[in-house]
Amino acid sequence: MAVETKLGYIYGKNKLTEEGFEKARHIILGLQEENAKLIEEGYGPFLAAIYDKNGKLIAKMPNTVSKENCCLCHAEVNTIKKASEVLKTYDFAPLDLDIYVTAEPCIMCAGAIMWSGIKRVFYSVNSSDVERITGFDEGFKPNWIEEFSKRNIEVYGEIESNEGIKVLEKYVASGKEIYKPSCER
Numbered sequence: 001m002a003v004e005t006k007l008g009y010i011y012g013k014n015k016l017t018e019e020g021f022e023k024a025r026h027i028i029l030g031l032q033e034e035n036a037k038l039i040e041e042g043y044g045p046f047l048a049a050i051y052d053k054n055g056k057l058i059a060k061m062p063n064t065v066s067k068e069n070c071c072l073c074h075a076e077v078n079t080i081k082k083a084s085e086v087l088k089t090y091d092f093a094p095l096d097l098d099i100y101v102t103a104e105p106c107i108m109c110a111g112a113i114m115w116s117g118i119k120r121v122f123y124s125v126n127s128s129d130v131e132r133i134t135g136f137d138e139g140f141k142p143n144w145i146e147e148f149s150k151r152n153i154e155v156y157g158e159i160e161s162n163e164g165i166k167v168l169e170k171y172v173a174s175g176k177e178i179y180k181p182s183c184e185r
């Protein structure tokens with residue numbers, strides 16, 4: 001269920017203060033700006049960052065599917081992998097970490113976030129807008145926000161999504177790669 005506030009749409013249990021949401025907006029806007037620059041350097045059009053509860057940046061990585069020729073190299077998976085190296089653990093749960101993403105996690109990244117033990121997810125552009133604008137397939141995620149909630153993972157979505165949409169539209173307008181497997185038989 002989405003709750004409309006003056007700050008944007010918030011999914012799941014709203015435990016954020018206005019100050020907390022302003023912090024999230026600030027981080028997401030910074031990621032969108034950096035994402036636009038990274039696209040020019042040939043990275044895929046998504047960027048993720050993991051922060052600890054004190055607001056310290058642990059890891060930040062873009063999508064490197066084209067650069068590394070690997071379909072697994074989404075921003076969230078890359079960032080979780082980097083954070084695991086930095087923190088020297090596969091279980092982030094005791095560390096109470098947040099992940100911020102320029103777009104809603106796809107089917108694979110939702111799974112990766114769940115296994116990582118991350119406690120809060122903040123994203124900008126929702127999957128239906130990503131699919132409509134780019135043609136990327138984000139996969140099937142029935143009730144993923146509810147399922148995350150059952151596991152005490154909070155999800156906050158559509159944060160500054162208009163800015164994120166502009167970045168994706170620019171990516172498509174510049175004729176950059178839309179990578180997905182063919183579904184034809």
Ligand SMILES: [Zn+2]
Pocket residue numbers: 074075076105106107108109110
């Ligand atoms: Zn993904």
